[in-house]
Amino acid sequence: MGLVFTKWAFIFLLCCSCITSIVYSVDGLHGGSKVRGVNLGGWLVIEGWIKPSLFDGIANGDMLDGTEVQLKSVKLQKYVSADNGGGMNVTVDRDAPSSWETFRLWRVSESEFQFRTNQGPFLTCDGGGCTVSATAKSPSTSEIFEVKRNEKNKVHIKIKDGPYLQATTGNQLTADYPGVPGWDDNSATFEMTIVSNNLHGDYQLANGYGHESAEDVLRRHRNSYITVEDFKFLYEHGINTVRIPVGWWIAFDPDPPSPFIGGSLEALDNAFSWAQEYDIKCIIDLHAAPGSQNGMEHSASRDGFTGWPTSPDYISKSLHVIDFLISRYAKHPALLGIELLNEPSAGTVSLDILTSYYKQGYQIVRKYSSSAYVIMCQRIGNADPLELYQADIGSTNLVLDLHFYNLFDTFFVNMSAGDNVQYIYKSREGLLQAFNNSNGPLIFVGEWVNEWDVTSGSLTDYQDFGKAQLDVYNTASFGWCYWTLKNDRDHWDFEWNIRNNYLQLGNSPNNQNIHTLGLSGLAFTLFYLPHFL
Numbered sequence: 001m002g003l004v005f006t007k008w009a010f011i012f013l014l015c016c017s018c019i020t021s022i023v024y025s026v027d028g029l030h031g032g033s034k035v036r037g038v039n040l041g042g043w044l045v046i047e048g049w050i051k052p053s054l055f056d057g058i059a060n061g062d063m064l065d066g067t068e069v070q071l072k073s074v075k076l077q078k079y080v081s082a083d084n085g086g087g088m089n090v091t092v093d094r095d096a097p098s099s100w101e102t103f104r105l106w107r108v109s110e111s112e113f114q115f116r117t118n119q120g121p122f123l124t125c126d127g128g129g130c131t132v133s134a135t136a137k138s139p140s141t142s143e144i145f146e147v148k149r150n151e152k153n154k155v156h157i158k159i160k161d162g163p164y165l166q167a168t169t170g171n172q173l174t175a176d177y178p179g180v181p182g183w184d185d186n187s188a189t190f191e192m193t194i195v196s197n198n199l200h201g202d203y204q205l206a207n208g209y210g211h212e213s214a215e216d217v218l219r220r221h222r223n224s225y226i227t228v229e230d231f232k233f234l235y236e237h238g239i240n241t242v243r244i245p246v247g248w249w250i251a252f253d254p255d256p257p258s259p260f261i262g263g264s265l266e267a268l269d270n271a272f273s274w275a276q277e278y279d280i281k282c283i284i285d286l287h288a289a290p291g292s293q294n295g296m297e298h299s300a301s302r303d304g305f306t307g308w309p310t311s312p313d314y315i316s317k318s319l320h321v322i323d324f325l326i327s328r329y330a331k332h333p334a335l336l337g338i339e340l341l342n343e344p345s346a347g348t349v350s351l352d353i354l355t356s357y358y359k360q361g362y363q364i365v366r367k368y369s370s371s372a373y374v375i376m377c378q379r380i381g382n383a384d385p386l387e388l389y390q391a392d393i394g395s396t397n398l399v400l401d402l403h404f405y406n407l408f409d410t411f412f413v414n415m416s417a418g419d420n421v422q423y424i425y426k427s428r429e430g431l432l433q434a435f436n437n438s439n440g441p442l443i444f445v446g447e448w449v450n451e452w453d454v455t456s457g458s459l460t461d462y463q464d465f466g467k468a469q470l471d472v473y474n475t476a477s478f479g480w481c482y483w484t485l486k487n488d489r490d491h492w493d494f495e496w497n498i499r500n501n502y503l504q505l506g507n508s509p510n511n512q513n514i515h516t517l518g519l520s521g522l523a524f525t526l527f528y529l530p531h532f533l
């Protein structure tokens with residue numbers, strides 16, 4: 001009896017160790033399997049729409065950097081205008097506001113601002129009595145205006161330690177209002193309209209709170225938003241990779257240039273340790289480059305301008321960030337690859353500038369690692385996804401990242417659930433096949449989501465949409481990565497989709513392996529059992 005028990009225990013342990021060892025040897029990426037990844041969006045690069053509450057504590061929080069405002073003189077009933085988008089004196093003579101009458105805020109404090117015109121120059125005034133002009137190339141103290149706002153969104157604007165601005169009968173804007181204006185229809189009172197307030201990124205958060213409070217907010221967020229528990233959850237659902245967006249300031253930790261806040265490097269180090277613990281690989285993704293490569297909050301743009309492509313300094317700083325990241329993580333067992341730049345904008349980043357940057361980035365990664373994947377992202381906007389496929393960036397382990405959203409384009413607006421699914425099978429699959437047929441880098445669907453413009457999709461509709469995407473993106477030669485793990489919006493949230501069964505991943509590689517090994521274990525037992533007994 002004792003002997004029989006021992007034999008059974010031996011067989012049992014043998015099967016267990018066989019299952020465990022093979023499961024752990026599958027990292028999902030070698031031996032033919034591909035990336036099944038999830039993005040850790042909104043963690044080390046802030047996106048307000050993913051977690052709006054991060055901005056709740058900012059005073060005057062609807063006047064953050066990049067907020068677009070228009071100003072109408074209540075006396076003249078005319079709008080303040082920078083003719084031609086800047087370069088001359090400001091006038092107060094427009095009946096209807098458009099782009100010349102729209103100014104982007106640069107926040108100096110909760111009540112002090114600089115005003116940028118739509119072509120780039122700043123409003124300036126060289127002291128009391130001045131005529132305000134839109135001629136400053138870069139802002140300093142002469143461009144700072146103090147804004148006092150009442151509850152009806154009327155404002156008074158004064159120069160620092162000087163008089164209030166007024167709209168003159170000659171339609172000029174001058175800093176010579178005598179005394180302190182009341183809120184009646186006087187020449188120093190303006191109606192302020194906030195026309196857009198859609199940038200809520202790292203710049204807005206840090207500059208909005210100020211250094212000390214921003215440090216508290218970000219420390220708490222970075223320590224709690226993503227933890228080792230998330231890696232456990234991902235592992236249990238067969239996810240083998242995380243793509244981690246980082247901002248350029250990570251290379252200047254712990255004291256990055258103002259207003260950015262240090263500490264993201266420690267969080268990234270933690271992510272690598274947790275990933276290693278759960279046999280998950282990491283892709284580091286330079287999501288926010290200095291100067292901004294797309295003008296959006298997720299590239300930490302200050303005001304919607306795209307300064308990156310026109311500044312050799314920003315480009316070489318970006319390469320320095322790549323050098324920093326690859327030199328730090330090249331030897332880490334959890335590193336899978338580095339994405340050189342997320343979503344450069346086709347409207348502002350030329351293909352020449354981008355391919356030159358990608359080539360240099362590739363060389364830098366290869367200085368430290370012969371095997372780390374070098375990932376280049378397609379340009380967003382009006383660009384041919386094949387353009388980078390054909391560019392000669394590098395010869396080994398090169399990956400092209402395509403972002404597939406059935407969103408953000410009027411094309412999808414009135415599409416039915418069924419048409420969305422068909423679009424995935426026809427268009428997306430066709431595109432992936434076209435790539436398969438040419439001879440170039442591996443293809444990665446580095447961002448996609450189980451959300452669309454369909455407004456009242458049922459559970460089954462979402463399941464079908466998710467299945468279509470998985471069917472098709474599973475054929476991409478490098479694999480896919482869902483955007484994003486957590487989100488205040490349900491259908492964008494990977495965890496929510498999984499827990500509510502909206503996205504059915506099917507047999508995960510881990511589960512499949514456990515299953516196969518379970519069966520072979522059983523076969524082994526049945527085969528050898530007679531010999532032991």
Ligand SMILES: *[C@@H]1O[C@H](CO)[C@@H](O)[C@H](O)[C@H]1NC(C)=O
Pocket residue numbers: 088089131
């Ligand atoms: C701007 O206003 C000042 C003061 O009124 C005037 O001297 C100057 O000529 C104006 N400049 C332009 C370009 O109109």
Ligand SMILES: *[C@@H]1O[C@H](CO)[C@@H](O)[C@H](O)[C@H]1NC(C)=O
Pocket residue numbers: 410411413414
């Ligand atoms: C979508 O459908 C609505 C209602 O039929 C229509 O008003 C709208 O113009 C359509 N939008 C687009 C982008 O096709």
Ligand SMILES: *[C@@H]1O[C@H](CO)[C@@H](O)[C@H](O)[C@H]1NC(C)=O
Pocket residue numbers: 429432433436475476477
């Ligand atoms: C592309 O090629 C891979 C590997 O050869 C294959 O598994 C996949 O099904 C192909 N994808 C498409 C869309 O043809």
